[in-house]
């Protein structure tokens with residue numbers, strides 16, 4: 482069975498990563514060149530010249546077109562060959578695939594499937610990243626040598642905080658004091674943790690007295706294939722949640738290949754940023770993702786020795802219902818897309 486859903490929006494990059502020069506990024510197995518046209522919109526083309534397969538991202542720009550660095554064929558942002566330096570004739574079949582893109586909430590999305598089906602209403606909403614009132618969100622990127630489904634397992638089952646993130650998000654038993662719930666709305670999942678009367682979690686430092694008892698929530702929304710939006714909330718124990726979450730986060734995964742993943746993350750801040758507080762948050766997130774999640778996920782993948790996830794008959798703990806359900810939804814969507 483195909484491993485990737487094609488008719489959906491995937492994150493290609495953070496907006497700030499894409500400029501006039503081409504950014505080469507492997508997405509769903511294909512090398513893609515991303516660059517900004519003169520009107521500010523983003524072009525996405527397969528980064529492989531149809532002549533001798535040179536990376537166009539190594540070439541130069543001619544207006545909005547890309548000039549191949551090897552023998553100079555020129556391609557427009559739709560991938561059509563528009564100039565042949567050796568003849569007035571354009572070579573037959575010398576076009577490359579391009580992808581529709583949309584930029585929203587500081588995210589560059591691209592549509593990987595049938596262009597006629599590229600409906601922008603299907604783009605998951607991450608507008609909460611932009612309206613926190615404390616500046617642009619803090620964002621980052623991590624490369625992960627494991628399939629994207631393993632990243633979904635990790636993010637839809639935050640019980641791992643207690644074991645994996647002892648050094649950063651430090652569960653301190655809050656997960657064991659909490660309740661997990663899973664709700665499905667069509668192809669969307671809500672995998673939520675609710676923890677009452679717990680010590681103030683690290684996200685509240687600087688807002689609440691660290692001695693205070695809190696009610697704490699971690700509400701994760703998942704949209705196929707792998708766009709996750711997390712609300713991190715805490716309020717004084719017994720009080721209302723109406724003040725809203727302390728932080729809105731994006732955890733968005735895009736397959737680089739079948740066995741490697743781009744992990745894009747972002748978080749709003751619960752307080753006006755200073756250089757010091759941003760350095761602290763960056764340090765916390767890089768520790769959590771690079772030093773804690775990445776090693777365990779990659780080691781887990783290596784430990785599967787290339788065997789199929791279901792063939793290995795994974796034990797079921799209940800807390801992992803989110804990841805399991807997401808896998809089933811994805812399999813169903815990919816099967817129906819393949820059949821269609």
Ligand code: FES
Nearest residue numbers: 530532533549552
């Ligand atoms: S490889 Fe691009 S023009 Fe020859």
Ligand SMILES: [Fe+2]
Nearest residue numbers: 635641645774
């Ligand atoms: Fe984690």
